[in-house]
Amino acid sequence: MADTPCKGSRLSQNDMILIKREVVAILKSLKRKVLIHQMQVKRDKMEGLPSHNDIMTCLTSTNTRIPQLLDVMASNPTTATRILLYGYMTLHCIYGHRPGVYSNMTNAEVRKADTTGTAFGYLIHVSNHKTANAFGEAQLYLTVEEFGWMKRWLEIKGTLTCTQSRYFLYTAGKNPSRNLAYSLRLAWADVGLHGPINFTDLRTVHADNAKRFQDKGNRQRVSDFMCHNTATADKFYANNPSLKEAADIRLLFTESLQAAAAASTAAAAGNEDTLAGIDIDSDSSGEEHSPAPYQDSLPRLSDAETSDEEFSKNVNAWRAKRDQSLAEHSPSDMGEERVPYSAPTSATVASDQLVNMQCFVVLSPLVNTLYPV
Incomplete structure (x- = not known):
């Protein structure tokens, strides 16, 4: 506003400076409240994350439910079954991607992965997602069995009406699915789990597990694969340590005090040994006396040795x-x-x-x- 004021503005340059200073002061006063609020939200979210047992239960259930739902869609397709199938497909992928990766995945990207796949598995590259500018394409690795579910879904889509959408998880129109969070909650409840669940919680679980149980290099690889930036997360992780992490930090304080006490004792003992070995009559200044301009070449005289x-x-x-x-x-x-x-x-x-x-x-x-x- 100050650099390019409106044509009808009557504010002078001094008025612009005063307004800018006032806005900066207001933002500065709000910064502390916003930061405290962010820490509280982060702590509440960490406390409500699903456990690893819940995640493992979901992975086990999807291996059974996805083939069953595909059979239902092949024989008696309904919208409710399709939505539940979408929930299980997104729940089975353990890479913690945002919902945009799944909703923007196209049929062409899946078919291209079919041509490059091997006995080791298949890799799907999704080009259109939120953080494509920073991380490039998002990747989804699938085993031979899992990719077989994807290929069967493409075959089933070909037999259905109103499936002209180019997106893999199609909707009635031509746009990608925008309600995958609802599908995820349906699959979560169908497994028999209770409590809220969303894609952000799954991303946080995988990011937290990588931070706690992987070394720095592997953690970075996991974060890059799930298109996750660790800079912001580390800020809140550092400000919200767990109970065990806080106990470990306190132990570090104790070890530092013990090390300082040991160093002080060793220094005192070393000073006593040094003072005991000093000759009081000798010159203890530690500096060499510089000779006179021609003193170094003058002969030294001695009453006993000079004839x-x-x-x-x-x-x-x-x-x-x-x-x-x-x-x-x-x-x-x-x-x-x-x-x-x-x-x-x-x-x-x-x-x-x-x-x-x-x-x-x-x-x-x-x-x-x-x-x-």
Whole structure:
């Protein structure tokens, strides 16, 4: 409305902005209520799902009832029998497809599966369904016996009047069947089961079983085959854990606390061992002292190990490096005055003088830079 206002609209751009802000605020306030409502509906639906025993009972009953209903349709066809047959055909397919997959399945798609089938079974590809843009064609796998029911139904349809519809589960007109949910409930009651049932419940049962009893890869394969997106379902599954899942999650909290306590105890024991092995008189800073610019090449002097000849060589080497460093930092350029020095008279005195002169040579440029004369 804001981007393309009506021709007769008198609202200004500021009015449009105010309206948009008001609508966004209203939607934001409703988001929490809608989310809570969705979680409650999901929880109620999960609690009312049919059990696996009910599903297995239906599969066993369909193996007997579908051939019986086909015999009735061949000898004495009625609308009630046909509707009940549709219910059993959709109830027998355990793939959790939406009703649109069954209602939009055409005769041509069934006949094409007959030409590509083998002793392993038959695969029907249905192109027209709700999520075809995301998942492509929907697939229905049938065994040789089950596909035999489909072929017999095609033969029976050829003997009936008003069966010009191209859809496999035909109606009186040319449109696909739109009331398969009613047929499903009739078949559910005919089996002897009670309670409400719909296609969404069957889809949820199969999706939940795949989530709980299959690994991640197989679950994805099952979901893709039934054209089911797990993103939305995972959101509600995470927010509505079962009683056992909640107990397992609580156990995870307990295990995390125990692991944290064990790690803390191990860290404390490790610190005690480390402190016990530290020499107090040693340098514990852990940092290496960087030498002076030419300190790494200066000879180390020792009263016990340095002879007079070696001492003279050390002094000459020190003076040469001292003169080179002083030449690089000329006092005439910096306004410094040379500090008079005298040759060391002993190894110990020479060592002290070396350290003092090194500090002077290194620090002099910095001092003059911060505090110029």
